[in-house]
Structure formats: C-alpha cells, structure tokens
Amino acid sequence: PRRRTLSVDDYVAGVRSGDRAVIARAITLVESRKPAHRELAQEMLVRLLPHAGAAHRVGITGVPGVGKSTFIEALGKHLTGSGHKVAVLAVDPTSGRSGGSILGDKTRMTDLGQDENAFIRPSPSAGTLGGVARATRETMVVVEAAGFDVVLVETVGVGQSEVTVADMVDMFMVLMLPGAGDELQGIKKGILEIADMLVINKADGDNKDRAQRAAREYKGALHILQQADPDWSPRVLTCSALVEQGIDEVWGTVKEHRQALEAAGSFERKRAGQQVRWMWAMVRDRLIGALEGHPEVKALVPELEAAVVDGDTTPAVAATRILEAFGLDHA
Template structure:
C-alpha cells in the first residue's frame, strides 16, 4: 500500500501528496509507521527544492505576499508548495483552513499546492510534522517550498532551522517601533521585507527600511557568507516581489559558492534527528505507568511549595529507571 502511495506521490498526484501529509501529521502509531515507510521510499527524490521560511506579525500581509510570490514563480514554470501553519481551532484542535481562503488565486493554480496544518499547540504554533511534509512536497516535484509561520511565540526559531533562507515581513512605521521588534527576529532574518509600501505608506516604508538597515549593523549576520538585505514592496500591488525572489536567488548563490548550503542542511538534519529522539523519549516517559501514578502527587507538592522542582524531577526519573 505504501509503495503504491509513494509511486503516485512521485508522479505528482496531488491527492496522494495530501494523503501522505495526513499520514505524517497523524498521531496514530499505525499511521506513523506508514509515514516513516513512505518517507524512506521517497527520500532519494528530496533535497532539490528551494526552502523558504516566511514570518511576520499577524496583519503584516503574509498571505497576500505569498500569493503574489507564488503566482510570480508559477508563471516562470516553477511548482510551488505552501505549508501554511494554521492556528488550531480551540474546540476541534484541527486546522481552521484560513489560508486557503486568503490565497484564493494560488489555491486554484495547478502548479501550486497549499496545505494548512494545525499547530496543535506545538512550539510557537509550528506543526510538529512540517519537516516531513516539506520532504513529501519535494518528492512530489515542487521545487519551491514556502513555510509560513503564524508569527507568534518562538515559531521563527523552529522554522529558521528547517529552511535555506528566512524572510521576515515588517510593517511600515517600524522606525517608530524598533524597540518593540523582537531582537531574536533580527538575529534570524536573512532578508527583511517592508510590506504594504504603497500609497500613503510609501514614505513610512522608506523610513522603516533605512532604520532596519541601521539596526542590522548591531547584530552578527546568520552566515559569514551573507549580509542581511532589507527590501520594501507591496504584496497587494506586486511591487518588489520580483526583487524579493532575486534576493532569495542571490542568497542561495552566495551560500552555494561557499559550500555553506550543504553544511547548513546537514546540520539541520542532525538537529532534527535528535529532536525526534527527544520527543520519543518524552512520550515514553509520560506513558510509563509509574510516572502516571506518581506525577500528580509530585506536581501538587511542587505547586504548593512543599517540594523543590529539582527533587520532584529526580524522584520521577528514579521511578522511570526502576
């Protein structure tokens, strides 16, 4: 069954890709086993895509810009996959699917694939299986994979460690709000794009661009082979979108020529390996019957101030080792 699904996925069958992603997102053990088998079957077809991370606060215009950028790329003959990590429904824990409605034109483009994934409460709203979904998209022939974060929490850090280039969208007026910009975001971003630089916003966007360029001098670049670029434009009008993609290409060329892109991906893969191991160990720990029995009592003792957290952790660890 997995062989047949893998063959269809490699042939570019969109339904097969959707089913494959559903498998990797599932928490059922039998689905997880099938997902691992599927990934093993298609691994030799992965690794050729351009992996682009994109973040920004809610309201900055991520979906509008992605739709413009995606349309620009499919018009060039590229196949674009968008993994839009969607805030989970508080009631069903499932994806609200808002991104498909916000990217209406791209959603019906035959050379584009949009997959909203429920965040399910994982770190910063980033779906736990986004990495595997990205590999399946590559195996299905998509040569550009855009991973959009919800722009909250620490999702930026997680996404930045699974892509080749990390793009942060900024709002005009940032010159007045630089103190409110997270230091960590400027440390992670390899391209900053001041969005909504249209109409009356253009003057504010130019000022924001200058202020961000000045601010970046205070931080060490992510890579010694690339100095972060600050651009401006508008997802609404399309201005600056071509320049954004050209800058993504320049970034890739700079890392490629220095041999840094392969090293970057290799490091990401190893960190991914250990994060998966840590996740499995934690799951096994919580599933231990002794831990289930002991944990509530120790949690109450820690919450009431009767026991140091360090001692409670030691007792849980010893219970798991016996």
C-alpha cells in the same frame, strides 16, 4: 464511498507522478499520530527521501495583517508564471485550539489556490509545536518528491514557531509594516537575529516614503547586530504585495542568498545541521512524551509536586524519583 487503502508502493508512485489526491493523502498520513500510520509514513518517507531536497525552502513570518497571504499569493503567482512549482505549507500550533487554521488557507489565496502548479496545505493541527513541526518537515519531503521546486513555509509569531521554522528552511524572511518612528517596537525580540531578509510590505501609495524610512532604520539596526551567518549579511527590501511591486527583487535575493551559501560551501552544511537537530528534537519530544505518559510517573507526580511546593523535598530529589519511576536509575 470508502477510499481504497493505499500501499507504500501506491503512495510513492502517486506522489512521484504528481497525483494531487495521493499527495494530499500522503500528507494526511504523515500528520497522523497513530502508531500504524507512523510506521507506514516512515516507510514511505525513506523511499521518497532520495527524490527530495532540490527545492528552495523559504520561511515567511510577520504579524497578522502585515500581508502574508497577499504576499505569498503574489510571490507564488510570480513563480508559477516563470515555470516553478510552488508548495505553500504553514506552521501554526494554535490552529487546533482556534478551530481551523488561519494560515495556509486556500480561501485567502484564491488565485494561487486554483493554480495547478501550486499546492497549498494549511497547518496540521497536531497541537504541540514539536508535533506540527515534525509533520511539516515530513510534508516537505512529500511535496519535494512530488516535484515542487519552491516550498514556502508560512508562520505567525507564536511562541517559538519562528525559530522552529527558521531551522527547517534555507532562508528565513520577515515581513514588516512601514511605520514611523517606532519601527523596532512591534517586532519580537530575537527575530532580527534569525532573519536572512526583512521585507517592508505595503510600500505603495501614501506608504512609500514611510516604507523607505523604515528600510533605512532596519538597515541601521541590522548593522549593529552580530551577523548570524558568516556567509550572508541580512538584506532589507521593500515591496507591495497588493500591487505586486518588488516581488521579483525579493525572489532575486532568495536566489542570491542560495548562491552565496553554495559558493561558501555552507549550503549543504546548513541543511545537514538542520537534519541532525531535527533528529534530536524528535528524541527529546518522544522521551518527554513517554515519560509523561508512564503510569508510575503519572501516579507519583501529584504528591511529588506538592512535596516540592511545600518544601518537604528538593526539586533534585523529586527529579531523581521521577526518573527512577521511569526506569532510569543512574540518570
């Protein structure tokens, strides 16, 4: 049967009362790119915003196989077991192309998926990283207004996705594998700079010693890096998601991080900076979208690109002609 259309009032009331079906539909609404849906979604978000913001927002990344879903399941159960309500979101800009999200998948988190104090939502398949990030940030408002006080945002290191997720959360955590000798080989350049915490997972059985050794090496590596946040020096921990060891220490460090930032007065400032950067990211995305979709620009681009390739015109002159076609005469 056709579902009843919901008004903004219906969405707000349903989300606020924690109605899971309405929460899911509200997220589908913010994921939509149809102009009418966008308008409705913004009306809803403006009303939900005063009720959002109280959650711990934690980003989690790591290479495939490091144990992200096992870890999120263990951490999530630990948290719901101590009275928290946990939302798990995912940012995976490749999910549309690969035909189904590998992240935030309920079938990978079977216990947490059935927990009534947990809400798992796979990555929107909105295509571009900007689109996926926009939807995820707005989804965060929805789940926080619904009363979830911990939001875990999972991402896999594709392109810029870690940097994007790090800029929508309070704390960014990188899961690592215990490994001998070449610990620092597998990690993407720049990831240590944005990590607030490194967690060496799979520190169990035969891996225990190697995990400790890896932890020492990472501590050394972090030590020589310029500290990104003046109020927090990144921590290195070990845990086993499989046998659920060290999970409470990880959560303790998340809380410690928040206390440190709040004590220094930089917690609200960090969030405020993220909101302003998000606004400008949307301006840029929409400007570029409008430019690329502009009929006169589209008609002009092939010949201009060819002229630039052939050296018949300079990139600067071609850029000016594109902007003029778009209607910007003095840019």
